[in-house]
Amino acid sequence: MNEIKKTYKNYVGGKYLRSESGKTFRIALKSEFYEVPLTSRKDVRDAVVAAKKGFTEWQKLTPYNRTQVLYRLSEMLEGNIETYQQILEDSGLSKSKAKEDTKQALDSLIWYAGIADKWEQMTGNLNPVAGEYFNISHQESLGIVFTLNSDENSLNQLLLNILPSLVTGCSVISFNGDNSIMALKLAEDINNSDLPAGALNILSGKFDQIIDDVSNHVEINAMAIYKQLPSTDKKIIRENASKSLKRIFINPPVSGLESLLPFIETKTVWHPKGR
Amino acid sequence: MSLTKETKNTLSWSDTVELIDNLRVDEVGLKERVASLATRSIKKDSKLQALNYIVTMCDLTTLEGEDTEGKIGQMTAKAIRPDPSNIEVPSVAAVCVYPALVSKAKEMTKNSNVKVASVSSYFPSGQAPLESKILDTQFAIDQGADEIDIVINRKAFFEGDYRKMYDEIVALKEVCSSVHLKTILEVGELRTYENIKKASLISLAAGSDFIKTSTGKISDGSSREACYLMAKSVWDYKEVTGFKAGIKVAGGIRDSKDAIRYLVIVNEELGSDWLNPDYFRFGASSLVDDVLKQIKKLKTNAYQSGYYFPRG
Numbered sequence: 001m002n003e004i005k006k007t008y009k010n011y012v013g014g015k016y017l018r019s020e021s022g023k024t025f026r027i028a029l030k031s032e033f034y035e036v037p038l039t040s041r042k043d044v045r046d047a048v049v050a051a052k053k054g055f056t057e058w059q060k061l062t063p064y065n066r067t068q069v070l071y072r073l074s075e076m077l078e079g080n081i082e083t084y085q086q087i088l089e090d091s092g093l094s095k096s097k098a099k100e101d102t103k104q105a106l107d108s109l110i111w112y113a114g115i116a117d118k119w120e121q122m123t124g125n126l127n128p129v130a131g132e133y134f135n136i137s138h139q140e141s142l143g144i145v146f147t148l149n150s151d152e153n154s155l156n157q158l159l160l161n162i163l164p165s166l167v168t169g170c171s172v173i174s175f176n177g178d179n180s181i182m183a184l185k186l187a188e189d190i191n192n193s194d195l196p197a198g199a200l201n202i203l204s205g206k207f208d209q210i211i212d213d214v215s216n217h218v219e220i221n222a223m224a225i226y227k228q229l230p231s232t233d234k235k236i237i238r239e240n241a242s243k244s245l246k247r248i249f250i251n252p253p254v255s256g257l258e259s260l261l262p263f264i265e266t267k268t269v270w271h272p273k274g275r
Numbered sequence: 276m277s278l279t280k281e282t283k284n285t286l287s288w289s290d291t292v293e294l295i296d297n298l299r300v301d302e303v304g305l306k307e308r309v310a311s312l313a314t315r316s317i318k319k320d321s322k323l324q325a326l327n328y329i330v331t332m333c334d335l336t337t338l339e340g341e342d343t344e345g346k347i348g349q350m351t352a353k354a355i356r357p358d359p360s361n362i363e364v365p366s367v368a369a370v371c372v373y374p375a376l377v378s379k380a381k382e383m384t385k386n387s388n389v390k391v392a393s394v395s396s397y398f399p400s401g402q403a404p405l406e407s408k409i410l411d412t413q414f415a416i417d418q419g420a421d422e423i424d425i426v427i428n429r430k431a432f433f434e435g436d437y438r439k440m441y442d443e444i445v446a447l448k449e450v451c452s453s454v455h456l457k458t459i460l461e462v463g464e465l466r467t468y469e470n471i472k473k474a475s476l477i478s479l480a481a482g483s484d485f486i487k488t489s490t491g492k493i494s495d496g497s498s499r500e501a502c503y504l505m506a507k508s509v510w511d512y513k514e515v516t517g518f519k520a521g522i523k524v525a526g527g528i529r530d531s532k533d534a535i536r537y538l539v540i541v542n543e544e545l546g547s548d549w550l551n552p553d554y555f556r557f558g559a560s561s562l563v564d565d566v567l568k569q570i571k572k573l574k575t576n577a578y579q580s581g582y583y584f585p586r587g
Contacts, residue, residue, distance in 0.1 A: 045578060048578070213578070216575075216576060216577035216578065217577060217578040218577055218578060218579045218580040218583065219578060219579070219580040240577070243575070243577060244577070244580075
């Protein structure tokens with residue numbers, strides 16, 4: 001029987017889409033080539049519209065519920081773990097390294113699923129004030145986050161680039177380059193994990209083609225760059241982002257509670273407590 | 276056809292019957308024409324002009340049971356100065372509210388060019404006796420409304436009693452002699468293209484200054500096909516009577532791209548004479564938000580977010 005070859009597509013607003021431009025770029029896997037979507041500027045704007053809706057829906061879930069959704073993602077992932085190992089091997093990892101990486105990926109996912117309903121009480125607090133008030137630092141998620149993921153051939157790294165912003169309740173537009181096949185494969189399990197449409201969108205392409213549109217787009221609240229970029233690119237991003245209140249995080253932390261901090265915002269609440 | 280013009284813009288019932296007799300609409304041709312008009316590419320400078328036109332043609336609308344004077348105050352402020360950060364953006368044409376809120380809207384807009392439109396005649400269903408509709412309309416006018424948006428009697432229309440529908444509009448036009456009368460067809464309920472054209476012509480013959488697509492209260496709002504047919508009806512009516520009526524599209528028009536496509540239809544079918552707020556209007560609540568975003572995008576080259584623009 002002939003093997004049916006897969007067409008990898010972008011995942012936007014809960015749907016698998018080709019680039020509206022019809023363009024693709026080539027990624028080699030083992031001895032074969034795959035054509036994956038070359039995301040256009042219009043695709044990015046559409047993803048922002050989807051992420052805006054996704055943010056509202058993702059926010060509606062209780063943190064406990066978000067934990068359950070991410071835990072479900074880990075179940076889906078585990079069920080397909082061999083496919084991920086195969087992609088890692090086909091992209092050049094040894095069998096044992098591939099196995100090790102997927103194991104770590106599952107551990108990471110479980111850790112982030114667990115923290116989804118705990119980060120708020122860990123990062124917020126009651127502040128001491130000299131008066132008849134409670135003063136509370138209440139934590140909120142930032143909004144729409146664009147992540148430029150690392151090109152490393154690793155499922156674990158991919159998840160560590162996506163999850164920190166996602167667990168805080170942000171909606172995420174995850175942009176991938178050389179690691180696109182892995183990311184677009186992950187989209188299939190995301191689709192089966194009860195994540196609201198648009199909460200996590202996965203795109204593949206060349207970042208230098210969309211750098212201006214993304215960094216200028218006022219609706220994107222933050223950009224997290226997990227990939228090494230030339231200093232000229234960083235300059236463009238910082239200049240464009242300065243025109244709105246967009247946050248830029250270049251190579252932010254990828255593990256622990258620290259990794260969540262860039263994506264949360266503190267609101268201070270005063271409340272009278274009486275004598 | 277031997278038609279006698281009764282007044283400036285009305286036709287007698289017998290002439291109206293002649294006008295709506297044997298109406299046919301070529302559905303395939305209509306859809307193809309409308310689709311082809313949607314493919315026009317609008318370049319940057321023309322786009323900016325179109326966007327500014329759209330703002331001046333907007334009836335900023337809120338028609339909810341929960342409307343309060345505070346909400347009307349907020350909306351009229353936005354109507355007068357849609358984008359406080361850019362004084363080049365013009366005021367909208369009008370605000371559209373329920374009769375009970377007309378006086379508040381009137382008070383807020385007194386030092387501006389923004390008009391106050393009121394829906395009446397038991398909007399959105401129109402299921403009330405004519406006497407009540409007249410009272411409803413008279414009240415809105417007494418409160419100071421400059422324009423009145425009525426609904427056609429769909430009950431009479433679907434029962435085939437076109438005469439009753441015509442007579443009601445004539446009666447309401449009498450009340451509205453000093454103000455602009457817009458007649459809402461509710462195209463989403465009319466079901467066939469022939470019905471849209473028929474209702475358009477009857478409404479025009481009965482003395483409407485404008486015909487309007489929808490109430491915005493049902494899921495099937497305006498469509499470009501309906502707008503095209505209404506434009507054709509306005510043209511046909513002008514050929515017969517010499518009277519230039521206007522069109523208002525409302526219901527479900529949320530983005531600039533869609534709005535520009537409506538402008539293309541009006542420009543192509545009626546000509547640029549119709550491209551001003553005296554003859555063409557958009558009834559919308561969220562369209563202005565998107566238009567403001569697009570105008571700013573053209574200026575700054577950055578796609579915008581809603582939270583930098585006024586609410587209302």
